[in-house]
Amino acid sequence: MNTLENLYSRKSIRSYNGENITEAELKEILKAACAAPVGRAKYETLTLTVISNADYLSRWEEATAVFADAPGLHPFYGAPTVILVSSIVPPAPQDNVSYSNAAIIVQNMALAAVELGIGACHIWGAVRALNESPELIRELNLPDEMVPCCAIALGHMDEKYVLRAVQDDRIRTDYMR
Numbered sequence: 001m002n003t004l005e006n007l008y009s010r011k012s013i014r015s016y017n018g019e020n021i022t023e024a025e026l027k028e029i030l031k032a033a034c035a036a037p038v039g040r041a042k043y044e045t046l047t048l049t050v051i052s053n054a055d056y057l058s059r060w061e062e063a064t065a066v067f068a069d070a071p072g073l074h075p076f077y078g079a080p081t082v083i084l085v086s087s088i089v090p091p092a093p094q095d096n097v098s099y100s101n102a103a104i105i106v107q108n109m110a111l112a113a114v115e116l117g118i119g120a121c122h123i124w125g126a127v128r129a130l131n132e133s134p135e136l137i138r139e140l141n142l143p144d145e146m147v148p149c150c151a152i153a154l155g156h157m158d159e160k161y162v163l164r165a166v167q168d169d170r171i172r173t174d175y176m177r
C-alpha cells in the first residue's frame with residue numbers, strides 16, 4: 001500500500017473478532033510508534049503501556065462507563081489490546097508539545113495497523129476516565145510524572161480496509177496569500 005492509499009483507507013474500527021494481534025504485529029506497531037516525530041526528540045518524556053490483561057481492560061471499561069454515566073459502555077469495543085501513551089506534561093502553555101507527541105504516536109500506530117490489516121481505534125474518552133481513577137493508574141506502574149494522554153485499541157477484525165472517498169472540504173481552510 002502506498003502512503004496515500006493507507007491514509008485514505010484508514011478508518012476507526014469499532015468491531016473486533018476477539019482474536020488478539022500477534023507478537024510480530026505488536027512489534028511492528030511499536031516500531032511505528034518509535035518512528036514518530038517527538039518534540040526536541042525528548043523520547044524519554046514518553047511511555048507506552050501495552051495492556052492485554054482482560055481483567056484490567058474490563059475494570060477500565062467499567063470505570064469509564066461510571067465516569068460517562070453510560071452503563072454497559074464498552075469504549076474498547078472488544079479490542080483485546082490497548083496501548084496507552086503517557087507523557088510528562090508541563091503546565092500550560094508548555095503542554096501542547098506533550099499532548100501532540102502522544103497523539104502523533106497514536107496516529108503512527110493507527111497507520112501501521114492499516115498497513116497490517118489490524119483493526120484500530122483512537123481512544124481518548126476512556127483515558128479521561130482513567131485519569132480520574134488513582135487505583136487503575138497505580139497498577140500501570142508509570143514512571144514518575146507520566147500522565148496518561150491517549151490510547152489506541154487494537155485487535156483483529158473481520159472487515160477489510162478499503163479506499164474511502166475523502167470529503168476534501170470538510171475542514172475549513174483559509175488562505176493568506
Ligand SMILES: Cc1cc2nc3c(=O)[nH]c(=O)nc-3n(C[C@H](O)[C@H](O)[C@H](O)COP(=O)(O)O)c2cc1C
Binds near residue numbers: 014126
Ligand atoms: C483526538 C481523537 C480522539 C478520539 N477519541 C475517540 C474515542 O475516545 N473513542 C472512539 O471510539 N473514537 C475516538 N476517536 C475517533 C474519531 O471519532 C474518528 O476518528 C472520527 O469520527 C472520524 O472517523 P474515522 O476515524 O473513521 O475517519 C478519536 C479520534 C481522535 C483524532
